[in-house]
Structure formats: C-alpha cells, structure tokens
Amino acid sequence: MTTTGSSQGENPLQPPWGPRPPRAPQALASVRVVEFGWAAAGPLVGTHLAQHGADVIHVESSTALDPFRSTYPPFKDNVVGPDRAGMFAFYNAGKRGVTLDLKQPRGVDLALRLVRTADVVIESFPAGTLARRGLGHDALRRARPDLVLLSSCNQGQTGPHAQHPGYGSQLTALAGFNELLGEPGRTPVILYGPYIDYVAVGYGVIAVLAALERRRRTGEGCAIDLSQYEAGLQFLSPALLEHAANGTVPTRDANHDRVAVPHGVYPADGDDRWVALSVWSDDEWARFGEAIGDPPWADDAELASAEGRRARETELDARIAEWTRTQSREEIVAALRRSGLRAAPVESIGELFNDPQLAHRGVWRRAPHPGLGDVGLMAPPYELSETPARADRAGPTLGEHNEAVFKGLLGLGADEYAALAADGVFA
C-alpha cells in the first residue's frame, strides 16, 4: 500500500521524501464501513476511517443527490454536475461509492446484505429517516449483531427536538460559539461555516474507534447516538461551567485573553496584513519591550505587571499597532520569535498551500479525479509513525463502484445485476 501514488511528482508542495510508507498494516486494514449520509457531518467520519485503511462504502441516491454534489459550489469550471463537485470529492476521499434506491424493497435488501459484511455503519440522516426505510437500529443489528452503529444528527435520536433539521452553521450559534466571537457591543460574526459539524466528526470517529476497541475485547457491538449539538458543547465546557458556578454570562471580547496581556491581532504594513502576538508573563513583557526597540512608553513601571497592562490594554493595543503598522508581518514575527515570544502571521487560505510547516508535514495531497481532473486532499493533523494515513484517493463518482460492490462483494450474477439495474434499484 503506498501513500502518495502517482500524484507525488505533480505536487511541488509535497516534501521530496514524501510520507513514509506504512511499516505495518494500517490501523483499520480489516475493517469495513457502510455509510448512509450526506454533506459533512457523517461522511467525514468515514473519510478519517478510510485514511487509516478501512474499506468505506458510501451509499447514496442518484435521484436525491447529496447537496455536496448538487448545491454547494465549487464545481469544475462553475458548471454544476454531480461528478464536477469539489466538495463531494474532498469530503468523501478514499471511499468506494454505490447508488441504491432505498425506497424500493430490493434496494433495502441489498443495503442489509452490505451491512452483513460490515463492522461499522455510519448514518447521519435526521433521526428516524432510515428506520422509515426499514433500516432502523434493530434491522441493522439483526443483520450484524456485533455491529458498531454511529448515528450522528443535529440534536440526537431522542428528545423533543430529535426530528428538527438543522445546518451546522446555525447549530454552531445554538451551542453558543457565536456569542463568544466578535467585538463587545457589535454583532457576533460567524465561524465561517458549519464549525460544529467538524467537532461532531471528531467525536464520531473517536466513538467508533472506542467501540471497536471494546468489540475486540468483549465481542459486543454498540449503537452510538451522537448529537452534534452535545458534541459541540464539549468545546464550550469552561464557559458553561462559568455560568453554572458564578452566574455570569460569558460573551465575546474581541481578541483579549484572561491571562495574556497584551494579546491581540495587529495590522502590519501592506493591504489586510495582520500579525497575532501574545505576552504571557511579566518577564515576557520585558523581552517584548526589548524586541520592539525599547520605546519609552513600554518602559512605564505600571506596565511591568499584568494588572497594570490590563488596566491600560486599549492604550497598549494602540501603541503596539503603531509599531506593527510600520513593518512587514514577517519582520515582526521574526523579531518576536528571536526573543522567544509568541507571534504568528495571520495566514490567508491561499497562503496555507505554501506554508513550509504544513508542507513539511505533507498536509496537502493530490489525487486524480475523472470529473475535476485533479483534486487537493488533506492529510489528518495527527501523524502515526508506523502506520501513517493515506490521502491519495478522491471521493467516488456517482455509482462508481456499483459493479465492484454488488457483483464483487455481494456476489450478484451478471443477469441479476442487469435486471436490478433495469428496475432502477441502483438509482
């Protein structure tokens, strides 16, 4: 099993040595996953598992298309088409893809036959959707008693809001993230997209891996009910406990911090160029003064303590901005890092693709794709030394692996397959 395939030579960002080939079978080399779901929250769980060797079969409909195939740009040359969709190819990297019409009993039967071969099922439709198709928990676990079944939805499988449909960008607001993002007294801003979905993806992968760990010990399967909302709240637990303990309501405070001061994002020379920096102790403050050339204002004895700096933080922020504005981002960051201080450029998205540190880790990978030509993929942020992840296969085209899966894996004969196809079962 190789990790970069033929794409290595085409990507100048790939470190010349490339990711090391695995020295042992990948972590999930003998695990099969069947996945029902669309958009981000379910399918990205499968992508993590596929990156570590699982055979992930993504089941979808060719009539009710995944919005990442039909609705969300970007599309190749801005022309909409299910196999021209950048989002689907990225979010389903490394999987096999089949199409099934789950409104037909024979489609449901084939899905159950697939589940019989699987260790893990991932589903991320609104609570109850699969059950209405005859693919509820009981049916799935009858098909495979030691199944690990992950159900991930907006608000969980039970409770008064279980059926409520939701998008991640708005669920992010319900959990309280946006209340904490922005400047005091101004409208909160957004966390770009469905932030909370990606939190839920991480916890979903962890839940599946932990359940597989127990299955290895005890032979038991597990039904996991993951509420994306509850998963997201884990990342807010200190703010929640603060309210519970002290009755205060934490809110947004621009870039200020409760320990570090100064702590902010300051303008550098150039158009929309910014630098982030923070000072975590009185000793660091002394070094900061030296690093910025010992201006008289920084020498003020009142500023030698964190309390003193906090009392005059607005003034301090303005003074620092005066200094940063005259220099390039790179000069500022280099000067502060030379003094052992914390500073970093605010990188734009395009800049990430030329970031030497990310390149060193081989974060960006590429893979061929019949509709998009060539797509960029992302390696996971955790590197395993002996069984590294692979990220060298884009998401499948619509129904790409129907024959391989239904004939090869389930053993349908050519005539049977053709008859089912003619009846629209693979739609």
Place this chain on the structure above:
Amino acid sequence: MTALLDGLRVIEIAGDDVWGASAAGHAARILADLGADVVKVEPSSGDPVRAVPPFLQGIAGADRGLLWIALNANKRGIRLDLPRERERLRGLLSSADVLVQTRDVVDAATAASWSPSLVVVTVTPYGLGGPLTEVPASDLEVTASSGALSLAGEPDRAPVRTTLAQSPFWSGMYAAMGALFALSARAATRRGQQVDVSGQASMVTVHPPACVHWDVAKEEHTRLGPFLIGRSTVGARFRNIWECADGHASFAIQGGPIGRHTGRMLASWMAERGFVAPLLSAIDWDKFDNRTLTQEQVDALEAEVAAFLRTVTKREFFAGVIERNMLGYPVADASDVYADEQLRAREFWQDTRVDGTTLPFPGGFALFDGERPRIRRGPPRLGEHDGEVLQSAARLERVRTA
C-alpha cells in the same frame, strides 16, 4: 455496560504552558470519559491551567479554576519532579497503554525501549519536525497560522478569535483520535507507535470548504462578518447572523429541499404577523434556487427578513423554527444552553462535586447503547493520588522484576 475503554491505562504529563496543558488535558479527558484510567502527572508547582481565571465563585485557588475543572474531571493526579524522578515515570509507563505529552519528555526511541507496546502521543503547536518545531505558540498564534483567523471577523477590522480558546480542544480531540488509531494498529502488531499532533494542522481542518474553493476555483475566502460565502455560483453572500428583539438569531436564505421549505415557512410566518414582504411572497418556493441570485436580489430579500426578525425574541424564534420544522436557531449564550429542554430531556447535565460545590457538568459527548458516560469524579487536587498510584506502580514493578 462495560465502559468502552475499560482497562486502558493512560499517563498524561501536564504541559508547560497554558496551550499545551489545555490540549493534553482535553485529549486525556476524552479517553477518561470513555472509561480509561487516566493518571495526570504534574510538577509540584501544578499544571499551569490551575492558575487560569475565572475561578469557582470568583475565589482564586489551585483547585478552583473553571478551565482546570472542565479539562480534568475523571482523572487521578500525582506529582513527579521530572527529570529527577524519571525512574518513577518509567515505572508508571511500564504498565500504561498511552502516554500523552506536549514535548518529548519521553522521546519515541526511549519509550519504545521502555515499553514497546506504548502509544506515545505528543501534541505541540506546530508538530514535531519542520521549521517551526521549537517555536512557542498559544491559541491565538496557532489559529492565525491555520487560516482560521483570516475567516472570522468584519472585513474592515481585525480578524477575531473565539474568546474561549478553541485550538487546544481541537488539538486534544485529534490527539485522542490518533491514540485510538494507534491502539487499533497495536491490536494486530502488539507494538505501539508515535502520534505527532500539530495544533496548526488541527485548525486547518476547521474550514475545509475554504480549502476546496481555493483548490478547485482559486477563489480565496476571507472574513465577512456575519455573512456566509460559498453558497452561490455568482458570488453572492448570505447573512447568517441577524439582530432580533433581544439579541441575535442565526438564519439564512437557503436552497435545497429544506432551504425551500424554510423559505416557504418564513413567508407564511411573516404574513401571519402582518408583515408586507412583496419580494418574499412573490417567490415560487418549489423552484427557488439561491445559488443564482445576484447580490442585489439577496440584499433586497434580506431587508424584508431583517424587518421581521427584529421584532422576534430569541425564545420566540426558537419555538417558531421548531414548530415549523424550518432551519434556523437563536444565537444562544450559556444561560440559554442550560435552559434548553432538549438537553434536559437527554439528561445531558451531570451534577459533580468540585471543591465543596455541586456543578452541573456537560455530560459525555454521546450515548452508547443508550447510556451517557458518567462524570465519575471531579478533577484531582494537586498530588491527591500520590500515595495510591505510586504504591501500586511500585508493587507492579516488584512483580515485574521478581
């Protein structure tokens, strides 16, 4: 039900700064919640997170910091003076499955020689190796380096980070994930390995669509305040945070079956309340396609919606979207979250005693066969388990060498 990670032994070495200590703390907390026996190793000065405000009831104390409390429930804690007590650490690791650390306190080669089956997870701001490997960073710098900061804030003002540091949570989550992948591999090989987690790379995973837009269309997304980008084939942006009567609501004009249903429901809700919205009521929702609207069309529609939302409270909005099964939620704060009936119905909150006070903790992150993992204990006082942990390690060591 047997806990998922019952029998798994984890040693967490407290990080040297707030970022590292938070990231390692969160990683080990996840494993602890799933049933692992986690022993946290602190210097006699304590984990730096212990000193981070705010404190329980506003009273400072090593056991009273709310960040500390949140990150360290379900663990036991001991003190070790490293490197002086390195042999004791070695003794602890001889019976452990996973080590979580924030620099090479124990490097991979040493770990392998001490215990070949040990999984060594090291979480650092930029990862082990590469030009930035020794460079210190906190949440703000890690987030800046990942592109995530460039995507949050108002266009003509400085980018902003979430006021509660998020990158330690992301990095800790991926550290726990990496540990579990390594344990899966170990089941076949009986050998541990090193898991190298980068905070910067962790935060790059927070905005995949921005990367896809750059890759496929060479379109660079940047911060737009409360507006969503990337939903349009003609480049229009859509408002996602709106003023409402007593705060803010999250809502967007969207396409697809649920988005069209949402638009139809909104139009009828506004009509019930007597709002005159000629543009909105003229839409044929069966055919509505948000991707092709020009910015002028979007702005005009949004002006009608804004007038309505300004008259609705957060609570009314929440009840309204639930009743109509439409998309949208209030911008909640911590008090709204504690009041949420869905979380109460799912028994999310778990009362936990901390330093003499009972706190309703956010419970385990999922239900496993219908059960939510418990908060079994509050965070350890400094050195609380020195005696029991070190005695049992010494006993094991005697057995091993006998």
